[in-house]
Amino acid sequence: MRTLKLKRAFLNFAAIKTWDMTVELNAFHLAILEGIPAELPRLKPYDPAINHAPKRKDILSPDEKKLALRNALRYFDPKHHQMLAPEFAEELQNYGRIYMYRFRPDYPISARSIEAFPHKSKQAAAIMLMLSNNLDHAVAQHPHELITYGGNGAVFQNWAQYLLTMQYLANMTDEQTLAMYSGHPMGLFPSHPDAPRVVVTNGMVIPNYSKPDDWERFNALGVSQYGQMTAGSFMYIGPQGIVHGTTITVLNAGRMKQHPDYNGGPKLFITAGLGGMSGAQPKAGNIAGVVSITAEVNAKAAYKRHEQGWVDEIVEDADQAIDLALAWQKRNTPHSIAYLGNVVDLWEKLAERQITVDMGSDQTSLHNPWAGGYYPAGLSYEEANILMATDPEQFKDWVRKSLVRQVDAINRLTANGMYFFDYGNAFLLESSRAGADIMNDKGLFNYPSYVQDIMGPMCFDYGFGPFRWVCTSSKPEDLALTDKIACEVLEEIAKTAPKEIRQQLNDNIHWIREAQKNKLVVGSQARILYADAEGRTKIAAAFNEAISIGEISAPVVLGRDHHDVSGTDSPYRETSNIYDGSAFTADMAIQNVIGDSFRGATWVSIHNGGGVGWGEVINGGFGMLLDGSAEADRRLRMMLHWDVNNGIARRSWARNEEAVFAIKRAMEQEPRLKVTLPNFADEKLIENLDL
């Protein structure tokens, strides 16, 4: 009798739950289809429990502020302007931007399964899933300000843009393309099924107007945004995206450089930043088998990573953090420690105590040094946030002095054998601009970028880069199956791979075998691994086949980090190992996005800024939906081949020998590929010329 009652209660509960879910789904559909609501939603209080973007600097003149308001109000029916104008003016005053907080939706934003999004086009639904993931509270750095990572990596500039975009995506067909200008959905334009469903441009400005303050001004006006790399292209997959790259970097840095006093145990790695991307460092350190200390000034960021299991413990005292690290080294056990404080204090303490540090780097957001990307030593986190808004010039002074101190301490440790590398955050660039002792007589940096030493010659020049995919069923079982398929494909390729790329393949086979165990998923059911054109194409084709026979239960989105072989022209990062003088050109990234768009990408993006800063880089990416169809198979083969070989061809033309090897091999594999090869001048001939 009791069992029967319990069973009935359970069935009732299940029915109520199903009913609740249906109601929630219907409300979600209605909200998406409504776009910007006809009636004003209730005003939402500023939630202090959320990690908010810092107040941006007050850069607009009174006339420009009026322009910003006119710009914001154009999204709304004039009957609401009376109410919204003062509200938006207050936001501009308080936060330096108009985010339109009132319009933040009530439903939770996350990577629901593809079928949960209202749609007429599967491709558009996949894009909704991906952009929702970028704004998920568990994933995004400042979700209420629509910032995914890097302090200013925006998906949209305001909530009206989000609402309109979702509405367009829900209504569009495969005969239309949505044009997006820095978060603003310009509209749906007629196109065709093979065309991208969405074309994204972020921060594209006339080159002479690409200084950091130009971004501040344009963004405050609501006419441009900093899309970072994968934030503005909806391809961010949480810190997993960078765990893999960081693991490869730390692993190879360790393989490559030995501290003179190295005595066998796990190496000691010191760095900073537990934010969006930098938060991957401690986990990558553990996977690479080192002991790491990562400094972080923002307690919210540190505790978020700790709760998510990305860092083993948090310590508030620099001496204690160092003692603990030494103890873990003695125990011969990889371990990750977060030091809650300023990294400059940590570096100075390490130098003062003459600790044997094997490897060092930094992943504070120095691409954005004046607006919350870098917190100077000597000020608390809160004090710094106030000063950067109230006295930006004085704040800049603090940042410069802090960088000088940081470099001095690092120099003392490298003199004692530490290997230091720039980790793609403009650390060397901004330190040199700050007047730190970081350049030699020839005007070159004293330290390499990780791309010059590691990522360029070992990966990008051979075509290996951060390929990724997302299972749109949002089911872990599908992800597990894709892991298995990808692993089998790589193992097969490794059997006949030339020795030049065997290490890369083996590192990635190891990675994918361990991926489940390392619990890397935050948000969407996503996976990343480094693969070349052959690997990416074969893995994608195998997924498509598995979807067509129903083995994988729903379509899969393919993509990659913009930080890749071909997608990014960035002289201080991705193309820092281009030495033929073309590092400051951006033809490769532009060619790439154009080429991807007519070879079958589901969406494409091209950005100014990303990684090292506004005006310092042009980067692009793509997303591609595999739905198990023959069309998807045709598109993936055409597009992935170009998406990798474009960059190898350019790297080969720059006389990078690894790339010459890779492009010759690609031409043997695909006779329709014909690439201009460089001749190498006799060095003696050049050196003996009297110039």
Ligand SMILES: NC(=O)c1ccc[n+]([C@@H]2O[C@H](COP(=O)([O-])OP(=O)(O)OC[C@H]3O[C@@H](n4cnc5c(N)ncnc54)[C@H](O)[C@@H]3O)[C@@H](O)[C@H]2O)c1
């Ligand atoms: N190498 C790569 O592949 C790669 C990839 C992505 C991002 N990046 C770059 O790395 C940087 C970090 O990216 P992110 O997404 O983690 O940014 P983020 O802003 O989310 O995180 C940076 C963190 O550094 C902390 N911080 C700033 N100054 C500090 C200081 N002096 N001491 C201690 N902590 C400090 C901040 O509080 C913040 O949490 C960016 O410049 C980004 O462009 C590099």
